[in-house]
Amino acid sequence: MLTGFLDYQRATVLRKVEGLSEEDLRRPMVPSGVTPLGMVKHLAQVERWWFRMCFAGEDVAPLWTEEDEDADWKAGPDETTEEILGLYLAECDLSRAITDAAPTLEERARRARFEGYTLRWILVHMIEETARHNGHADIIRELIDGTTGE
Numbered sequence: 001m002l003t004g005f006l007d008y009q010r011a012t013v014l015r016k017v018e019g020l021s022e023e024d025l026r027r028p029m030v031p032s033g034v035t036p037l038g039m040v041k042h043l044a045q046v047e048r049w050w051f052r053m054c055f056a057g058e059d060v061a062p063l064w065t066e067e068d069e070d071a072d073w074k075a076g077p078d079e080t081t082e083e084i085l086g087l088y089l090a091e092c093d094l095s096r097a098i099t100d101a102a103p104t105l106e107e108r109a110r111r112a113r114f115e116g117y118t119l120r121w122i123l124v125h126m127i128e129e130t131a132r133h134n135g136h137a138d139i140i141r142e143l144i145d146g147t148t149g150e
Contacts, residue, residue, distance in 0.1 A: 002123040003099060009130035010092050012150055013043055014085070016137035020144065026075055029143040036140055037075040037084055039133055044088040045072035046129055050122045051095035055102075057110030099123070 063072035105120035
């Protein structure tokens with residue numbers, strides 16, 4: 001049930017950006033500067049962080065840098081839409097594989113600072129995180145072209 005709800009939220013992310021022009025994908029619609037494509041990149045980082053870096057303990061580079069702690073929110077001019085969407089899809093696939101390989105949902109994260117977090121907690125958190133950003137995407141999409149709903 002948890003993975004099903006998370007997959008539903010992941011698919012909703014993709015529906016929110018579907019059909020937008022390149023300009024609209026990169027156009028900030030709120031004072032914080034968040035863009036639809038930047039939000040997808042951020043969600044790719046969230047998948048990477050919780051499943052690969054925290055739960056599996058992989059030594060993989062984050063999408064932010066020391067120079068720019070918000071780099072995971074920004075679609076750079078050298079990054080294509082296809083690359084960012086592909087990154088998100090790939091991170092989701094890796095997250096699914098990590099989840100499927102875990103013996104139970106009570107398995108604990110391997111990253112030292114997060115050892116108290118179970119896979120169950122991470123899945124629930126990821127549902128919440130992705131759903132929250134889908135709410136932001138709802139508003140941004142409505143501001144861009146009036147499209148509402150899932």
